[in-house]
Amino acid sequence: MVKEGGRKLIAQNKKARYDYFIEDTYEAGLVLTGTEVKSLRAGRASLVDGFAEISEGEVWLQGAHIPEYLQGTWNNHAPRRKRKLLLNRHEITKMERRVNERGLTIVPLSLYFKDGRVKVEIALAKGKKHYDKRQSIATRDAQREATRELGRQAKGF
Secondary structure (H helix, E strand, C coil), X not given: CCCCCCEEEXXXXXXXXXXXXXXXXXXXXXXXXXXXXXXXXXXXXXXXXXXXXXXCCEEEEECCECCCCCCXXXXXXXXXXXXXXXXXXXXXXXXXXXXXXXXXXXXXXXXXXXCCEEEEEEEEEEEXXXXXXXHXXXXXXXXXXXHHHHHHHHHCC
C-alpha cells in the first residue's frame, strides 16, 4: 500500500478563531478506533463544540463529533466520546501550567491527515468579550472591502 503524503484537511473550527484570542498552537496525535478513522476518511467530523482538558497528566479531547461509520457493525464507536491526545510530557506540563495560572482554554482548531495519520491542531486561547468580536468583524469587513476594491481596480472599473 502506498503511503499517503501531505496534509489533507478534514474539519476546521472557524468559530474558535471568532470566539477566542489564539495565543499558542500545538499539533497532537489522536488515539482513534478503526471505524473512527474510516469515518474521517469519508470527510465527516465537527469540532464546533470541542474542547480539551488535562486530567492526571493526560490531555483529552471532548465534544468533538465524529459520526458513526455507515458500514460499521456492532462494534461501531460512540460519536462524542472522549479521545486521548498524544503530546510530549514537556508540552503537557507547559499547557497545564498556563491553563491553571492564566485561565486559558484549550480548543481544537483543525483536524487533518498528515502523512496518513490523524492530527489535531489545538490552541491555548483566551475568550473574547462582545466588543472584541465586533472589532474582529469590523477588521474582517474592512479587509474584504480592500481586496474587493483592488480587484475592481485590476479589472479597470
